[in-house]
Amino acid sequence: LEHSKVKLQIMPQNISVEVRKGSILLEGIKEAGINIAASCGGQGVCGRCMVKIVDGKIQPEVDTILTEKERSEGYCLSCLAIVDGDVTVHIPAASVLENQAVLVDTHGDDIDRKIEVGHWKINPCVKRIHMKLPEPTLEDCISDLDRLKRGMSSDSVPYEKIHCGVNILKKLGGVLRDGEWEVTVTLMETSNWFEIVDIRQGDHREHIYGLAIDVGTTSIVVFLIDLVSGKKVGVASSYNKQAECGDDVITRMVYSQKKGGLEKLQSLVIGTINELTDKLLEEHKVSVENVDAVCFAGNTTMSHLLLGMNPKSIRQDPYIPGATHFPVFRPSDIELNINPFGLGYCLPCISSYVGGDITAGVLRSEIHKKEELTLLIDIGTNGEIVLGNKDWMMAASCSAGPAFEGGGVKNGMRAMNGAIEKVKEGENGEPICSAIGNEKPCGVCGSGIIDAISFLFLQGMIDGKGKIRTEKENKRVRDVDGILEYVLVFEEETAEGTGDIVLTEADIDNIIRAKGAIYAGFSVLLEEVGLTFNEIERFLIAGGLGNYLNIESAINIGLLPDIGVEKFHYIGNSSVMGAQLSLLSKNLMEEAEEIANSLTNLELSVKPVFMDKYMQALFIPNTNMNEFPSVQKAVEERG
Ligand code: FES
Numbered sequence: 001l002e003h004s005k006v007k008l009q010i011m012p013q014n015i016s017v018e019v020r021k022g023s024i025l026l027e028g029i030k031e032a033g034i035n036i037a038a039s040c041g042g043q044g045v046c047g048r049c050m051v052k053i054v055d056g057k058i059q060p061e062v063d064t065i066l067t068e069k070e071r072s073e074g075y076c077l078s079c080l081a082i083v084d085g086d087v088t089v090h091i092p093a094a095s096v097l098e099n100q101a102v103l104v105d106t107h108g109d110d111i112d113r114k115i116e117v118g119h120w121k122i123n124p125c126v127k128r129i130h131m132k133l134p135e136p137t138l139e140d141c142i143s144d145l146d147r148l149k150r151g152m153s154s155d156s157v158p159y160e161k162i163h164c165g166v167n168i169l170k171k172l173g174g175v176l177r178d179g180e181w182e183v184t185v186t187l188m189e190t191s192n193w194f195e196i197v198d199i200r201q202g203d204h205r206e207h208i209y210g211l212a213i214d215v216g217t218t219s220i221v222v223f224l225i226d227l228v229s230g231k232k233v234g235v236a237s238s239y240n241k242q243a244e245c246g247d248d249v250i251t252r253m254v255y256s257q258k259k260g261g262l263e264k265l266q267s268l269v270i271g272t273i274n275e276l277t278d279k280l281l282e283e284h285k286v287s288v289e290n291v292d293a294v295c296f297a298g299n300t301t302m303s304h305l306l307l308g309m310n311p312k313s314i315r316q317d318p319y320i321p322g323a324t325h326f327p328v329f330r331p332s333d334i335e336l337n338i339n340p341f342g343l344g345y346c347l348p349c350i351s352s353y354v355g356g357d358i359t360a361g362v363l364r365s366e367i368h369k370k371e372e373l374t375l376l377i378d379i380g381t382n383g384e385i386v387l388g389n390k391d392w393m394m395a396a397s398c399s400a401g402p403a404f405e406g407g408g409v410k411n412g413m414r415a416m417n418g419a420i421e422k423v424k425e426g427e428n429g430e431p432i433c434s435a436i437g438n439e440k441p442c443g444v445c446g447s448g449i450i451d452a453i454s455f456l457f458l459q460g461m462i463d464g465k466g467k468i469r470t471e472k473e474n475k476r477v478r479d480v481d482g483i484l485e486y487v488l489v490f491e492e493e494t495a496e497g498t499g500d501i502v503l504t505e506a507d508i509d510n511i512i513r514a515k516g517a518i519y520a521g522f523s524v525l526l527e528e529v530g531l532t533f534n535e536i537e538r539f540l541i542a543g544g545l546g547n548y549l550n551i552e553s554a555i556n557i558g559l560l561p562d563i564g565v566e567k568f569h570y571i572g573n574s575s576v577m578g579a580q581l582s583l584l585s586k587n588l589m590e591e592a593e594e595i596a597n598s599l600t601n602l603e604l605s606v607k608p609v610f611m612d613k614y615m616q617a618l619f620i621p622n623t624n625m626n627e628f629p630s631v632q633k634a635v636e637e638r639g
Helices: 025-031 068-072 111-116 144-152 166-178 241-245 249-256 261-283 300-306 356-365 446-458 505-528 544-548 551-556 574-584 586-598 608-616 629-638
Strands: 005-011 015-020 050-059 075-077 082-090 126-132 162-164 182-189 194-201 209-215 219-226 232-239 291-298 343-346 374-379 382-388 393-399 419-425 431-435 477-480 483-489 501-504 538-542 568-570
Touching: 005 025, 005 050, 015 025, 025 050, 025 082, 068 075, 126 144, 126 291, 144 162, 144 166, 144 182, 162 166, 166 194, 209 261, 209 300, 209 574, 219 261, 219 574, 232 261, 241 249, 241 261, 249 261, 249 300, 261 300, 291 300, 291 356, 291 574, 356 374, 356 382, 356 538, 356 574, 356 586, 374 505, 374 544, 382 505, 393 505, 419 446, 419 483, 431 446, 431 483, 446 483, 446 501, 446 505, 446 544, 446 551, 446 629, 483 505, 501 505, 505 608, 538 544, 538 574, 551 629, 574 586
Parallel strands: 005 082, 162 194, 209 291, 291 343, 374 538, 538 568
Antiparallel strands: 005 015, 050 075, 050 082, 126 182, 182 194, 209 219, 219 232, 374 382, 382 393, 419 431, 477 483, 483 501
16 A cells, blocks of 8 residues: 555665565665675574664564664664664665675686696587588488488597487477588587587587686676686676575575575575676677586585575485585576576585585695695685595585674674774784775674784783783773673774774684684594694685685684694685686596595584584683694793
8 A cells, every 4th residue: 555655765875765664674675775784584683684773763673682772872683673654774884795895816726827738628518519511312311310410420429429309309400401501519528428409500619608606605706718718708706695595504594494485595596696697798798609508616505506406404414415416407497597508517515514615626726636635624604624635535514603704793794895804913012903995994804803813812912711801901991781892993993883893702702612613623534534733734725714814813813723824825716716627627527526426524513522622622722732832932922
């Protein structure tokens, strides 16, 4: 009814929309086209969707997140607030997803160079073959299909291994005659046969492209690759639109069980990919029909959601995925806007919580080919770890929780513009904070929090348990409602509407638990194979957090082992690079399948020793100080 509509004004974007009276404020904000963070998927438990009511009426639901002070200042959780009349809201910069910096850093990206020097051969499993076939005569009167197969068969493409589906048969005669017997066939090579996936009249060999895609829980990165030269033509990225249904894989799995939830999650991720693809194709003037293949790498849940598979059992004891190796598919099966007759491929996963992104990471960093003992980690809400070399490999995952992505931290946020990513000690012993994009800070992301805790610990401002020391007077330390906090940046220097940026004892505690889980994961994996940290020769860090992470700070707080900073290497987004390799080479695609088969998954949660190691690690840097000699030395030097 017309009279039930009210006006919702959104600041600072200055957008106004009409919404139904009684609707949820978060939904209204989304309707206005603002993508607001909703980490818990609207359950009222994460606090990310906080907005300030500047004017007008809402009915706030009781929540357990906001402080009295915040409430009295007009803040509310938009996922719980009901619009009751005309209302004007202000959305803090930290809550808008568009501001998010997406990791497209392909640090150490030597794939293009390796192609140039012929390190491996470009041999994608989708190819185009151009032919001018002889016209049929009364003497040469074999069928159209036999004529085509005869024309394309060779030593490397044996006649008897060429297959053709009914959809191609239906148009074959027309295409051959309309094109006066000059055609281009798109051929897909599998381990056993060659399948004709498309046929077109004329010569279409020149421009063939493929997409390599990292389907991350947080962000999606698409590479447009020239399948002839192997070169990367363009890159596009954005946050994964599934974020509106929750931040982490667990929340998404919960969402997928709602009515229509699975379909919505699939269409949101495909929608994000199609938007990025359209943008890339337009920018580089590539037509949809010339994109013949797509190769995805994602964690196990994301791979399931991408293909529309129900991820329910991944979450339930005994944590079984629907599949770890996925059949190849047609892009049209999942409504991707590329050549519908092309090839779709998902890199295989290892277990429910060690996914295709890790298989891609191994493929890209060649752990499976090298002598040296390597540990690879991707730190997100889950720490996914691979340890091994060319003779053996083991994988494990440990749940770190959302703290490294800013969740459960009062002023925490993802790595996006305005997030404090570095904290250094200034000459006067005061913290110097720098934010991504050189902007005024509006919160602090994982690497900034790790830096800050390392700074506070070395300064003696916090003890090994993460408790803030109050013996000495310090203008940055204060007690708010019985919780001690340290002010990293005072309001005057923060972005408008942010207030002071603080680190509370509860925040520090969350980080200690997160880093404890990851360090315990490393320790148990090593112990399982009878090795020690010092035997690790290469320590590779992949993924978003690694981009900004200061290795020394991570060692100081006990997240990474104290084995010398020179052993650590940041390898960028190895997920998309692994996808690129599989896209370009059939052999590497097969290698990815072998990697996933040969990786032994260690279920950490069933190991009693995991709990012991975890308890030991709930201390900065660790209860066992002997494992952190350089930190011990630094502490002693400071007295
Ligand atoms: S509290 Fe609103 S989305 Fe999490």
